[in-house]
Amino acid sequence: MTTPVPYVHGYSENEARRLGDQADTLAELLHADTRYPAGSRVLEAGCGVGAQTVHLVASSPGMHLTSVDISEESLAQARARVRAHSDAHTSARVQWHRADLFDLPFADGSFDHLFVCFVLEHLRYPLKALAALRRVLKPGGTITVIEGDHGSAFFHPDSAHARAAIGHLVRLQAEAGGDSLIGRRLQPLLTEAGYDGVTVRPRTVYADATRPALVEGFTRDTFTAMVAGVGAQALAAGLTTRADWERGIAGLHRTAQAGGTFHYTFFKATAVRP
Amino acid sequence: MTTPVPYVHGYSENEARRLGDQADTLAELLHADTRYPAGSRVLEAGCGVGAQTVHLVASSPGMHLTSVDISEESLAQARARVRAHSDAHTSARVQWHRADLFDLPFADGSFDHLFVCFVLEHLRYPLKALAALRRVLKPGGTITVIEGDHGSAFFHPDSAHARAAIGHLVRLQAEAGGDSLIGRRLQPLLTEAGYDGVTVRPRTVYADATRPALVEGFTRDTFTAMVAGVGAQALAAGLTTRADWERGIAGLHRTAQAGGTFHYTFFKATAVRP
Numbered sequence: 001m002t003t004p005v006p007y008v009h010g011y012s013e014n015e016a017r018r019l020g021d022q023a024d025t026l027a028e029l030l031h032a033d034t035r036y037p038a039g040s041r042v043l044e045a046g047c048g049v050g051a052q053t054v055h056l057v058a059s060s061p062g063m064h065l066t067s068v069d070i071s072e073e074s075l076a077q078a079r080a081r082v083r084a085h086s087d088a089h090t091s092a093r094v095q096w097h098r099a100d101l102f103d104l105p106f107a108d109g110s111f112d113h114l115f116v117c118f119v120l121e122h123l124r125y126p127l128k129a130l131a132a133l134r135r136v137l138k139p140g141g142t143i144t145v146i147e148g149d150h151g152s153a154f155f156h157p158d159s160a161h162a163r164a165a166i167g168h169l170v171r172l173q174a175e176a177g178g179d180s181l182i183g184r185r186l187q188p189l190l191t192e193a194g195y196d197g198v199t200v201r202p203r204t205v206y207a208d209a210t211r212p213a214l215v216e217g218f219t220r221d222t223f224t225a226m227v228a229g230v231g232a233q234a235l236a237a238g239l240t241t242r243a244d245w246e247r248g249i250a251g252l253h254r255t256a257q258a259g260g261t262f263h264y265t266f267f268k269a270t271a272v273r274p
Numbered sequence: 275m276t277t278p279v280p281y282v283h284g285y286s287e288n289e290a291r292r293l294g295d296q297a298d299t300l301a302e303l304l305h306a307d308t309r310y311p312a313g314s315r316v317l318e319a320g321c322g323v324g325a326q327t328v329h330l331v332a333s334s335p336g337m338h339l340t341s342v343d344i345s346e347e348s349l350a351q352a353r354a355r356v357r358a359h360s361d362a363h364t365s366a367r368v369q370w371h372r373a374d375l376f377d378l379p380f381a382d383g384s385f386d387h388l389f390v391c392f393v394l395e396h397l398r399y400p401l402k403a404l405a406a407l408r409r410v411l412k413p414g415g416t417i418t419v420i421e422g423d424h425g426s427a428f429f430h431p432d433s434a435h436a437r438a439a440i441g442h443l444v445r446l447q448a449e450a451g452g453d454s455l456i457g458r459r460l461q462p463l464l465t466e467a468g469y470d471g472v473t474v475r476p477r478t479v480y481a482d483a484t485r486p487a488l489v490e491g492f493t494r495d496t497f498t499a500m501v502a503g504v505g506a507q508a509l510a511a512g513l514t515t516r517a518d519w520e521r522g523i524a525g526l527h528r529t530a531q532a533g534g535t536f537h538y539t540f541f542k543a544t545a546v547r548p
């Protein structure tokens with residue numbers, strides 16, 4: 001984050017709530033198999049508003065977690081979120097640092113494990129970030145990376161306007177220096193960044209009328225809300241008209257109604273520092 | 275299949291081999307959790323060249339399997355394939371019938387279970403087919419449906435030509451009356467066709483350099499081979515130029531080389547006749 005990339009989703013209160021809802025819905029899917037041993041030193045690189053931190057802390061209460069972010073404001077929200085979700089003893093154990101991922105204030109090999117979730121998609125130089133992170137990981141330590149890929153979104157009924165709206169989000173994020181199609185690149189990125197034992201697996205959200213909590217929690221309140229959230233930017237950038245944008249968002253909402261279906265793939269990667 | 279839809283992939287020897295390779299690579303992913311009890315009466319509707327039949331027979335050796343297809347030639351190949359993959363006793367137990375899915379020569383409720391794999395995508399009236407199949411299923415019996423969805427294909431490096439080539443296959447199949455994006459519709463289709471307890475789950479193939487057998491077996495020899503197989507049709511239909519088509523196929527092959535990744539989602543549905 002030495003390259004100051006504007007966070008495409010913004011920093012509003014609604015956005016913080018969206019990230020919280022998203023993490024709760026997806027927690028089981030993304031985090032259920034991440035457990036760090038008691039006493040292990042874990043770095044969460046790019047904790048944002050703490051949406052993933054609360055799940056890390058709940059799953060591995062005995063670890064020593066250090067969470068860093070480039071934004072002082074996000075760190076304050078993350079700290080409050082962890083305090084609200086954990087007992088006083090647990091939340092007091094988390095170390096919070098405002099820091100730049102490319103210039104971390106930690107000695108070489110300071111951590112047993114690294115955790116990076118929904119961060120690389122916002123960076124102009126994700127490969128450089130992974131290589132910089134490797135320095136603070138001890139040899140034999142693991143890195144876990146979780147990212148989405150907006151190219152994985154498809155749905156019924158299909159809608160050209162909805163696909164276009166997603167395309168506008170992808171483009172805005174690309175123009176901000178990020179890559180919302182990064183999930184498919186995790187394996188080559190980690191390999192090129194010098195990690196061993198790279199293992200990447202898809203983690204798919206599929207929602208239809210038989211899974212109403214996912215329809216509401218993911219299709220509507222996570223994905224559609226995320227796309228809707230960049231409407232003003234898409235209009236300001238002249239990517240679309242108000243009418244077409246509204247058709248796109250309506251098309252996404254339609255997939256959350258009876259007979260609709262929605263598919264989205266996250267990728268979870270693990271690798272080891274040689 | 276009362277509506278004679280040309281089978282978009284053709285009936286060549288190469289195509290039969292492709293379907294065999296595909297089934298072997300995917301067998302674990304798609305079929306591992308399908309087991310029918312000894313003595314149960316199972317109908318495989320649309321067995322084609324028997325690519326799935328051999329796995330059904332291997333997984334549930336005690337069932338009474340009846341496999342039907344509209345093509346006499348495919349049935350002959352299916353029978354030979356099962357004979358080559360099973361012992362004489364097992365292969366002799368399979369009943370083969372040339373029949374129309376919309377007009378099956380079986381009494382109401384003749385079967386305990388129905389199995390339908392890679393069939394609905396080729397039908398002009400998949401909803402009508404599912405409703406017709408329901409008649410021969412006993413109340414309380416199950417139907418299992420497996421279909422792909424070509425809209426789920428994404429890959430690294432991304433390639434506009436490769437995406438266009440896939441789009442041409444989707445269009446050719448649509449013009450032949452089929453729907454290669456049908457996976458996302460299984461839940462509403464089964465519900466509308468009068469089944470209960472509809473459960474649909476994605477079955478995702480993700481291949482990268484760390485999984486060379488999948489890269490070869492799926493990315494190259496299944497998916498890329500399938501797209502490449504409709505090149506002559508795409509050119510004859512004027513959908514593309516030879517140069518663009520070759521760029522598209524080269525783009526798909528590139529995803530099977532070092533640093534490439536490939537993602538594709540099948541959908542597996544189960545439901546019950548009320």
